[in-house]
Amino acid sequence: MIPAVEVAPQTVEIPEAVRREIEVFSVEVERYRRGQVGDDQFKPFRLQHGIYGQRQSDVQMVRVKIPGGGLNAGQLARLADVADEHSEGICHVTTRQDFQYHWVRLDRVPELMTQLAEVGLTTREACGNTIRNVTGCPMSGVCQTEAFDVTPYARAVSRHFLRNPLCQQLARKFKIAFSGCVEQACGLAHMHCIGAVAQVREEGGVERRGFKLYVGGGLGPAPYQAQVLSDFLPVEELVPTCHAIVSVYNRMGERRNRNKARVKFLVDKLGIEKFRQVVFEERAGLEVDPDWNAYLKDVDGASETAPEVPPVESGNGHAGTEAFEQWVHTNVVDQKQAGYCAASVTLPLGDITSEQLRDLARITQRFAGGRIRTAVDQNFLLRWVRQEDLPALHQALCAAGLGEAGSGTIVDVTACPGADTCNLGITSSRGLAREIRKTLFASGDAFAKDLEDIKIKISGCPNSCAQHHIANIGLFGSSVRVGDHIVPHFQLVLGGQTEENSAAYGMATVKIPSKNAPAAVRLLADTYRKERRDGERFNDFIRRLGKARLRDLMADLREVPKFEENDDYYRDWGHDAEFSLKDMGVGECAGQLVEMVELQFGESDRDIFEANLLLEKGRHGEALERVFDATLKAMSAMLTTQGVQPDGPQKTLELFQERCIQPGLIAHSDSRIGAVLEDLPDRVLHPRVENPTADRVRLRIDEAVLLVEACHLAYNRMKITPAAPAAEPAPAQEAEQPAAVEEIAAVLDLSGVQCPFNYVQAKLQLEQMEPGQLLEVTIDAGEPIRNVPKSLRNDGHQILDTKKVGGRYRLVIRKG
Structure with missing residues (x-):
């Protein structure tokens, strides 16, 4: 109770x-x-x-x-x-x-x-271009493998930067994390702007505390692994060094283009050696502040000790039940202090009601001395629970609806808010998370021992708020146009890891319709069970399987039925209305244009897939060639919608910048793609890299994936109405003669311009004119005269006159 x-x-x-x-x-x-x-x-x-x-x-x-x-x-x-x-x-x-x-x-x-x-909490600098919440391993102080308790150090850094004038107008957000040990997930140091991992050295027979300090990590659309700034930074130098890093970033970081403004780009631009030199020079020039290390005077006293908790009832026979044993197996770990445990409180999707919070407050007071911690897996952690109190604790949690087992396992799915509330969300990540959990519980695999180490994380867009890059099975939201409709999809990212402080990121594999994503997870789990080798972990299995096999494995699940056959695919999880990309600009195109653009996008996707295969085989130079091809085809697809046929990479780049980036069709203010667009000239004009490493090729592939996704998204925002097939017209009979002579507002000679580019150029010209104005267009015989008038009528314009002039036709069009 x-x-x-x-x-x-x-x-x-x-x-x-x-x-x-x-x-x-x-x-x-x-x-x-x-x-x-x-x-x-x-x-x-x-x-x-x-x-x-x-x-x-x-x-x-x-x-x-x-x-x-x-x-x-x-x-x-x-x-x-x-x-x-x-x-x-x-x-x-x-x-x-x-x-x-x-x-x-x-x-x-x-x-x-x-x-x-009133209770010592604040919202200050939890968002925006500031130092965000400083995170730390929730097991700090009680973990069996930690070097020492990092809690007081994390709090000191947090206090130092809160409301600090230095970080009120940073170029972009800045994230810091602390971890007590190397092996476990802990603080996920490798994915942070600053990651501090506790280290202990013996100098002159005296134990000395310090940190292995990482800089320049980050997830988001272009994930970077942090690099080592210092192998051993004494704790006395922690605060001033962090201050120096932020000061250097504040002074030297990119400010004109916010999409290149994260510190990871500055570290990459300068190189770690130069960045280290600048930081330590900056630190040497700082005026010493006594507050930097004031906390060190009582750092050991700041760590928690066992609370005084009165004895509790035994749990009335709760021990020994199947639910209790499963909960202990997945949610409870022994502390380094004998006789005490830490118990995770599982929050499905990170949600908890106000009444459950009040119950948890009572439980925290009774069993853990009134202290509790949140965790980066969106759960709570109760520490200092006596082992003999575990049955009563679980019984109380169950009474509050908080006793679910499975913390940190395959059923403990992490999800960001997604399109349900977030302005950047494309798809409903939380809706998919619920369905995956439902699928796992229905199959009986929610607590399967052979699957419990698999982590699933779902983001509603490429921004990685749910940290899908470090999941064994990660998914992020996207969309695909099918005919006249848009289908919510999720990109599968496989093989990431949280262990060793997020030491490896996963790689994008295939894109799955949202409604097939739970089945894709189920298929991955089943295949792993059937084909894994003795002792083989999931990530090793995925690498052995390879992307070609994964693509074949998912072939049926990638298919989307026609809207008329099954319109459920065209709705997102938890939504009754047809899926759409609301609040985004729309344009128009028609007919043959649809097929051509989608063919180019298909080729681009295939080139990226082949690049991944070549990377697996160590053929790095060839992989970069496929990345280059994919980039050009994605840009060409977007230029096709603008009625442009560029000749060569340089012209393609120039026109893409002019027609797609500068007008905002590919929104360069969007953090998902802005950084990639900034580097696009270099990637297109200098595609070859001498002796490319696997990491460099992987980064180029990730960039190409982002560009193609951004182009897909821009294309899907357009309202596309394919023109119905038209019979060969009898041009003279089609004319709708104007009653009186009217002034032609614009003249367009499209002689020699092929379909569908002639239609697109006519459409763009009409978009610049006022309703009712007249446009005169010259087009070729054959396919152009069959298709262009039909497409323009579908757009709502009126063909007033059609005359054959030699081997061409001259149209007079009234803008609708």
């Missing part, structure tokens, strides 16, 4: 600076509502205070910073109150150990901020 313990928030006096900060936010909200502050001004201010706009109008997502994931029972109780009052009674734990609330009214945000500040 849930302990009969009342937990009340322990409020503190709000510091004057924080109170003033909330007052300023309140004033700014009022000015925004009155129209005295524009969107462009208000947005960065709002983000700096941890407030995101949602896909839905007039509501916000509010993110609460939880440094290192540490909370107390009273704070849980207050977070529950906030959920009830502002967020429909639901909270969400994120992959950065934060709390998130959705559906919050903007005018009530200052009230919410005040409620959080």
